[in-house]
Amino acid sequence: VPTYLVTLDERTLRVQVRTALDGTYVRVDEGPEVRADLRSLHGALHSLTTGDARIEVMAQPREQGQVRIALRGLEYTAEVVDEAHARLASVAGARVGSHAHLELKAPMPGLLVRMLCKVGDEVQPNQPLAVLQAMKMENELSLSRGGKVTSVKVEQGKTVEQGQVLVVVE
Amino acid sequence: VEAIAVRLTSQVFKRVLVANRGEIAVRVIRACREMGISPVAVFSDVDAQALHVRMADAALPIGAAPATESYLRIDKIIDAARALEVEAIHPGYGFLAENAEFAEACAAADITFIGPPPKAMRDLGLKTEARKLMQAAGVPVVPGTLEPLTTPEELRKAADEVGFPVALKAVAGGGGKGLRMVHDPANLEAAFRQATSEAGAAFGDASVYLERAIDRPRHVEVQILADTHGNCVWLGERDCSIQRRHQKVLEESPSPAVSQDLRERMGEVAVRAAQAAGYTNAGTVEFLLAPDGNFYFLEVNARLQVEHPVTEEVTGLDLVRQQIRIACGEPLGYDQSAIQRHGYAVECRIYAEDAAAGWLPSTGRLVGYRPPGGPGVRVDSGVEENAEISVYYDPMIAKLIVHAADRQRGLERMARALREFLILGVHTSIPLHRWLMEQPAVRSGDVDTGWLEREWSLPEPDLFDLEQAAIAAALLLDARRASTSATAVPNGVDGGAPRSAWRLAGRRAGLS
Numbered sequence: 001v002p003t004y005l006v007t008l009d010e011r012t013l014r015v016q017v018r019t020a021l022d023g024t025y026v027r028v029d030e031g032p033e034v035r036a037d038l039r040s041l042h043g044a045l046h047s048l049t050t051g052d053a054r055i056e057v058m059a060q061p062r063e064q065g066q067v068r069i070a071l072r073g074l075e076y077t078a079e080v081v082d083e084a085h086a087r088l089a090s091v092a093g094a095r096v097g098s099h100a101h102l103e104l105k106a107p108m109p110g111l112l113v114r115m116l117c118k119v120g121d122e123v124q125p126n127q128p129l130a131v132l133q134a135m136k137m138e139n140e141l142s143l144s145r146g147g148k149v150t151s152v153k154v155e156q157g158k159t160v161e162q163g164q165v166l167v168v169v170e
Numbered sequence: 171v172e173a174i175a176v177r178l179t180s181q182v183f184k185r186v187l188v189a190n191r192g193e194i195a196v197r198v199i200r201a202c203r204e205m206g207i208s209p210v211a212v213f214s215d216v217d218a219q220a221l222h223v224r225m226a227d228a229a230l231p232i233g234a235a236p237a238t239e240s241y242l243r244i245d246k247i248i249d250a251a252r253a254l255e256v257e258a259i260h261p262g263y264g265f266l267a268e269n270a271e272f273a274e275a276c277a278a279a280d281i282t283f284i285g286p287p288p289k290a291m292r293d294l295g296l297k298t299e300a301r302k303l304m305q306a307a308g309v310p311v312v313p314g315t316l317e318p319l320t321t322p323e324e325l326r327k328a329a330d331e332v333g334f335p336v337a338l339k340a341v342a343g344g345g346g347k348g349l350r351m352v353h354d355p356a357n358l359e360a361a362f363r364q365a366t367s368e369a370g371a372a373f374g375d376a377s378v379y380l381e382r383a384i385d386r387p388r389h390v391e392v393q394i395l396a397d398t399h400g401n402c403v404w405l406g407e408r409d410c411s412i413q414r415r416h417q418k419v420l421e422e423s424p425s426p427a428v429s430q431d432l433r434e435r436m437g438e439v440a441v442r443a444a445q446a447a448g449y450t451n452a453g454t455v456e457f458l459l460a461p462d463g464n465f466y467f468l469e470v471n472a473r474l475q476v477e478h479p480v481t482e483e484v485t486g487l488d489l490v491r492q493q494i495r496i497a498c499g500e501p502l503g504y505d506q507s508a509i510q511r512h513g514y515a516v517e518c519r520i521y522a523e524d525a526a527a528g529w530l531p532s533t534g535r536l537v538g539y540r541p542p543g544g545p546g547v548r549v550d551s552g553v554e555e556n557a558e559i560s561v562y563y564d565p566m567i568a569k570l571i572v573h574a575a576d577r578q579r580g581l582e583r584m585a586r587a588l589r590e591f592l593i594l595g596v597h598t599s600i601p602l603h604r605w606l607m608e609q610p611a612v613r614s615g616d617v618d619t620g621w622l623e624r625e626w627s628l629p630e631p632d633l634f635d636l637e638q639a640a641i642a643a644a645l646l647l648d649a650r651r652a653s654t655s656a657t658a659v660p661n662g663v664d665g666g667a668p669r670s671a672w673r674l675a676g677r678r679a680g681l682s
Contacts, residue, residue: 006643009631009636026644028637028640028641036645038649044538044594045538048645056592057639058540061647067646068537069643071639071642072635074639075597080643107524107527126528
């Protein structure tokens, strides 16, 4: 049964997808198996039925197993890996999913005017880690979860691209 | 005399230029269309295909994407107005809307500026001048200095007289720039230096003045309309106490903190303030409402405001239409007793921003956009699916406004509409608004201007929502993989479970 590790909002859920003659069934973590159906309506809009529950979802696949999802006014970027691949990667020493691994990325291009943390710092949720000047404003960048800084990828005074990783916290 | 001249020479305009972009340009274009006026537009390079341009009868390019090279260029806009042969310009809000020089440039080009007279804009633009004007007119102002502060000795003396905590504010502007709260006298001079340098950078005028800091105030503002014949009415208040970094997040009317008696007193004071400044057209008089029920003049916003639809919903008046009528020289044609308010309205500003990343603007393409609808729901927006939210302009995607019989039903309706609103491609402030709708303090209306920043924390996601999102992502990628592996290995001999043909067909039908 194809099994996927789906990481979104810093959590990882295990989703089994079983295809039978009468349709597709899914099971999330240790929950019950329920019938599921995802229909494309138009553009990114989909209708998702799981068991008795129906919900409208906007979804768009992106590169490398990423899926952008919006539902009920919330937006997530889900990272999806095949569990079999993840296990192999784990044996090879790579990380599984991105469970406890947080990256502070530049949300837009700009100038990194200040780096406020260094490797080894214990940082709190929402603590400013760097200051990015963009759109004529100085923006403090932070992560919603805390941890230990394991890597600082950019020096103060450098310009950065949108999406560039600045700091890694574990 | 001027008023009579305008009345004699002008009928309703035939053609109006909207010197703005985004939702407010669309809003003004719609009002023009309803009045039989031909709306025309200007646009920057990145806005050539924008909704406001497509809705206009004609449009001219005015320069590169940065606003300083396009929407803030008085010369280019006046040139476009001449080329498009318009009789009037509506400035919207932001950009040049409160720029007296622009209003004067319009007058010099014999084009009507749909807004207040330049002199009123100038007088109200300088906070210390506005405070003097208001004090002379008997409008309550926050105790403090009436002149800019220049030396540390003046500063110290003024602070001791007013009493701590004090607020240092920029003379030349608002929006929280150059604003410093000082609780401890020891920090006074450092705060003065910071406020001065910030004000200088933001407004090109470093002067600051000092006011007593009002503890836990509400922000309550009164919408007024004044014609060029001396008539002025107030339309009721908007409560904008839910703010973040001095930016309004949610606006509602009526205010849960304002009694009918207080409403009438504030309304009368707002009219007095407008008349003292020689104000005409639509305007907003902002007040701080202290917990003890006293209210103090804050500033006049000499323009149409972002949150004007809240007042439109409760009064039934089209404020843009009223602005255009007033600019044509028409008398209001109604007095205070004709202004009635019905029910409750609330607006949530839907911004492209990422709460988890410290509220930074979130840029990108709106891959999916499905606004809510139904009874009592209004969406004012300048975008559609596939529009680009760029770094160049304000990251507001839409204003979601609902109207209902009373506050409780209004908030329920807003919660419902927020749940229907689907946007894919950028992060938005919808989660913040959904969180707001659940807060007991919001439900009871017990908030002040600092409440949101004190109370906000990233909400824990709903587990059901997360599961649904995870299932959708897994199904989408599973289907993709099934179709690619079928193409790569035609016989289905890939070492794993064979993929049945019906499944692929089903996937294609359902998903591709």
